[in-house]
Amino acid sequence: MIVSGKGRAPPRRFKMDLSIIIVNYRTYDLTKQTIKSVLDKDHPFIYEIVLVDNASDDGSLEKLKKDFSREEKDGRIRFIINTENKGFAHANNQALKETDSKYVLLLNSDTVIVDDCLERCMEYMEKDKKIGALGCKVLLPDGKLDKACRRSFPTVGVSxxxxxxxSKLFPKSERFGRYNLTYLDENETYDVECIVGAFMMVRSNTIEEVGLLDETFFMYGEDIDWCYRIKAANWKVVYYSDAQIIHYKGGSLNKKEKPKMIYEFYRAMYIFYNKHYRDSYSKTVTVITYLGIWGMYCLKRFINFFR
Structure with a gap:
């Protein structure tokens, strides 16, 4: 959608209220649990689940199609089946291109929806039309906050x-605790720069304006980049504490793939810096930043090897 200087185009009509996008990659038990946490609740809105399988070769897709064959027939679940894993951003974009809902939710396959989380989030966004993306309170299985659910952009200083x-030594410092906003009360709601892709509810009108996820990012960083573009287009990004999910963090990764995921994590930092910050800093700062990113990557690989 092209936006003129006179303001945003008027909102269009949608077939559904919410499309929930879940990407599965060899995580049968976790994905099934995530889907059931949605289906087991009586939602007062029209929704669908779009499950994208990223070329799983462990039989998880076949089992999921069997488990939810009834829901597939009645239209509550749609499957998109890939023969190649081109990354998390690519898989979500495939689903985004096929949705026709007022809101879209990116939901990790290792999460569980708690109570009326979805209804609460949609109602909050309905009250404030300036909200482009909203994230809820994300809890780990032990009940602690997943700190990644509310963040600042990874500027040179913050990083x-x-x-x-x-940031760990002074978590309550507004200066040093900016990365995960640890100086803010997790039980309050406020505007933030970035929320996590494990649960990201986005207004479709916002997506039409800012575009899809950047597929240059394979697995990490695409959520931060999306939030950056959403904020740049003058939409709000909100951390909403009155709705919750549980995140079985790391459950969607297996041990053999961990080295690749470490690489993709630091590669995402490199891509994000080049895309949004490199032109704002001197060559010296850029070189130091590169050394920091890839130095941390090497250190992480070293530690992981001995583990």
Missing amino acids: FYRMTGL
């Missing part, structure tokens, strides 16, 4: 405080 450990 430096995190890499040097200053």
Whole structure:
């Protein structure tokens, strides 16, 4: 959608209220649990689940299609089947291109929806038409907050405080605790710069304006980049504490793939810096940043090897 200087185009009519996009990759038990946490609730809105299988070769797709064959027939679940894994962003974009809902939810396959989370989030976004993306409170299985659910953009300064450990030493400092906003009350609701892709509810009108996920990112960083573009288009990004999910973090990764995921994590930092910050800093700062990113990558691989 092209936006003129006179303001945003008027909202269009949609077939559904919410499309929930879940990407499965060899995580049968977790994905099934996620889907059931949605289906087991009586939602007062029209929704669908779009399950994208990223070329799983462990039989998980076949089992999921069997488990939810009734829901597939009645239209509550649609399957998109890939023969090649081109990454998380690519898989979500496939589903996004086929949805016709007022809101879209990116939902990780290792999460569980708690109570009326979805209804609460949609109602909150309905009250404020300026909200482009909303994230809820994301809890780990032990009940602690998944700190990634509310963040600042990884500027050079913010990243430096995190890499040097200053953010952990002074979590209540507004200066040093900016990476995960640890100085803010997790039980309050407020505008943030970034939310996590494990649960990201986005207004479709916003997506039409800012575009799809950047497929240059394979698995990490695409959510931060999306939030950056959403904020740049003058939409709000909100952390909403009155709705919750449980995130079985890391459950969707197996041990053999961990080295690749470590690489993709730091590669995402490199891509994001080049895309949004490189032109704003001197060549010296850029070189130092590159050394920091790939130095941390090497250190992480070294530690992971001995584990």
